[in-house]
Amino acid sequence: MRYEKIQGFILISFFLIVSCATAAEKIPSPPYTGKVRSERTKLMGGDFVLTIYNSDLPFENITKFYKDNLEKSGWQEVSFQGKDGQAVTLRALTSYRMMTFYRDDRMISIQYLPVSSTSDKVSFSVAEGKVPFLENGRFTSLPESKEPLPEDFPLYPGSKILPGMPNVTSLGRQWAVTTSAGVLEVIDFYKANMPSQGWELQDESPLESHEISEEDLSIYENCPNCGNISSDIKDKIRGSTSQMAALRYKKGKRVCMIAVIETGPPSKGKTTLISVSFK
Amino acid sequence: MYITFSKHKANYKKGQLTPFFIALIAVLIIAVFVTINAGKISLFKTHTANAADAGALAGGSVMASVFNTQSVMNSQMIVQYQMFMAEMGVLLALFAASLLVAVVSCVATGCCSCCGYGCPCDCCCPSLPCGRASRVAITTMKAMIASTSAAWVAQIFYFEAMRKQAKEGRDSAIETAYRYSFINSGIGNKLVPGNIPVDAGEIRGDNNNYLDTFNDWIKTSEVTSGHYKWLDGQSRGHWVQADVQTDDVNEYKLKVSILPVPVVLAGFGVAWDFANAIPVMCICCLTNSGAIAAISAKAVALASASYAGLAPGFIVSSNNPLTYSNLICRADDIVHDRKVKVTTWQAHQGEDYGLWRTKYPSDWDGQGSPSSGQRIESRSLVDFDGHGKIHPPKAEFDAKIIAIDKEVN
Secondary structure (H helix, E strand, O other), rough: OOOHHHHHHHHHHEEEEEHHOOOOOOOOOOOOEEEEEEEEEEOOEEEEEEEEEEEOOOHHHHHHHHHHHHOOOEEEEOOEEEOOEEEEEEEHHHOEEEEEEEEOEEHHHHHHEEEOOOOOOOOEEEEEEOOEEEOEEEEOOOOOOOOOOOOOOOOOOEEEOOOOEHHHHHHHHEEEHHHHOOOHHHHHHHHHOOHHHOEEEEEEEEEEEOOOHHHHHHHHOOOOOOOOHHHHHHHHHHOEEEEEEEEEEOOOOOEEEEEEEOOOOOOHHHHHEEEEEOO | OOHHHHHHHHHHOOOOHHHHHHHHHHHHHHHHOOOHHHHHHHHHHHHHHHHHHHHHHHHHHHHHHHHHHHHHHHHHHHHHHHHHHHHHHHHHHHHHHHHHHHHHHHHOOOHHHHHOOOOOOOOHHOOOOHHHHHHHHHHHHHHHHHHHHHHHHHHHHHHHHHHHHHHHHHHHHHHHHHHHHHHOHHHHHEOOOOOOOOOOOOOOOOOOEEHHHHHHHHHHOOOOOEEEEEEOOOOOOOOOOOOEEOOOOOOOEEEEEEEEEEHHHHHHHHHHHHHHHHHHHHHHHOOOOHHHHHHHHHHHHHHHHHHHOOOOEEEOOOOHHHHHEEEEEEEEEEOOOOOEEEEEEEEEEEEOOOOOOOOOOOOOOOOOOOOOOEEEEEEEEEEEEOOEEOOOEOOOOOEEEEOOOOOOO
C-alpha cells in the first residue's frame, strides 16, 4: 500500500514535470476575446501551436495589447533595417495586418484573419513555436525531411522533396516536391501509376494556363492591403505565365490531393512544384 | 278536437299522405345522394390537400436539411480558409525571418571577408549563414507556392462537393415530396389488399389495383411528375397527379480572393527571384549588407502584398468560369427562393350504386389532362428558410407551410 502511494506520487510528479517542461508558454489573450480553435501544426520542420480567436475589439487594439504585453516578457518585434538606417517592422513592411515577435529560438506570429465565422467579430490567429532554422540563437539550415512519403505513393522520378517537409496543415500532411518536368508529364505519370497502388481518382482539375495581363495587375489597385507595387515589379510580373492541374484520389478513408504548378522566378525559368497532401 | 276527429274519421279517404311521404322520401334520397356526393368531394378534397401538404412539407424538410448541411459545410470551408491564411502567415513570417537572418549574418560575419582576393566565388561562401539563410527563404517561398496552389484546388474541390451535396439533396427532396404526395393521396384505401398477379402487367397499366404493388412502387420506384392511374376493386379508374417545384441549386454567390491565384503566384515568383539574388550577392561579394537588406525588404514586401491579395475581395457568381481563377474564401449565399411548391389533383370515375352513379368528380377518359370540372386540385407552398443562413453560417433552416390552394401563385 505504502509503495503504491509512493509509486503514484512519483508518477504524478513525473507527469507534472513533463507537462510543465513541454507546455508552450502561455500567451495572454486580449479582453473581450474568445478562443475559437487551437491546433498543432508543423511548418518547415518547426512545431507551432496555432490558435484562432474571435474578438469584439478592433484589430488595432489587439496589436497594441500584444505589443505591450509581449515586449514586457522580452519578446522583440521583427524589424528590418530601412534605407535611412531606421528599423522598419515587419508589420510596417508587409502592409498586411500581421506582426511577428522573436525571443531566443521561438517566434510568435499574430495576424488578422479576413474571414470571420461570425459577421460582427474580428478574427485573428496567434501562432507560437520554435523557429526551425534557429538553434540556441544560431542559424542552422532547415531540417531534412525525416518522414518519408507513404509507401503507396509513387514519387515522380527525379523529383526532390523540399527540406522541412512534411508540413502538417489543415489540408493534412503536405509534401512539396520540385521537378524539372512539365505539368502534363507529372499529371500523366500519376494518372498512370496511382491506380496500381490502389488509389481511385475522385476529382480532376484540368490543366489551366494563365498569363498575367495588364487587367490582372490593375486589380492591385483594389487591394487595400497589397501596398503600392512599384512599376518595375509590375513589369516583372506582367506576362509571366503559370500552368496548373490537380488530381484527387481516394483509398479507403485516405484522401490524396496532388496539385502540380509550373511557376517560378522570371529570371530562372520555370520550376514545377508538386504539392502532395494526405488526409 | 279528438272527439270531433273520431266522429268524422269515416269521412276521410285513406292514403292522402302518401304523395307527401313519397315526396319526402324522394327528397331524402336526393339528400342522401347529395350527402354522399358532397362527402366524396370533401373526402377527395381532403386527400388532395393532404397529398399537397405532406409532399410540400416532406420536400421542404429535406431541402431545409440540405441547406443546413450547406451551412455547416460553409463553416468548414471558412475554417479551412482561416487555417490556410494563418499557416501562410507563419510561412511568410519564416520567409521574412530567414531573409532577416541573411541580412544580419551578412553584417555580423562580414560576408565578403572570407572571399579573399583571387578566391573563386563559390569556394567558401556557400557555407556562410548569409547564403544558407537566403536558400531557406527560397525553400520557404516554394512551400508557400505549393501551399497556395494546394489550398486553391482544395477549396475548389470542396466547393464542388458542396454543390454535389446540394444537387443530390434537391433531387432527394423532390423525390421525397412525390412519395409523400402519393402516400397521402388516399389512393391506398381504394386498392385491393394483396399483391398484383404475376401476369398482370405494368405498374402504371390498367391492372394496377393491388395495395402491395402500390406500396412497393412507392418504396422502390422512381416517382416523378405525371399522372398515375390506379384501378379499384370495381375497375374504376382513379388518377392522381403531383407536381413538385423548387429552384435548382446551381448558382452560389462566392466570396473570392482579391487577386487571382496565378497573379499571387507570379508575385511569389518575383519575391523568390529577389531572394535568389541574395546568395549571389553573398558569394560573389558584389555588394554590401545595405543592398542585401534592401532587396530582402523588397522580397518581403512583395510576398506580403501577394499574400494580402488572397484576402476576400469580391462576391461573384459560381456560374462565371473566371471565378475559379481566384481562391474561394467562402460561400456567401445560394441563389434559391427557399420554397417548395406542390400541386396535386385527383380525378375519379364515379361510384356505381346501381340506380345511380356519383356524378362528381365526373368521369374522365384518362386522356390528356382533366378539366377543372373533372378534377379536384390542391396546392401547398412551403418555405424552408426558418432562421437559417449560409453566411454567417447558421444551420437553422426549417420548413413550414406558408400558403395553400388559391394563395399559391
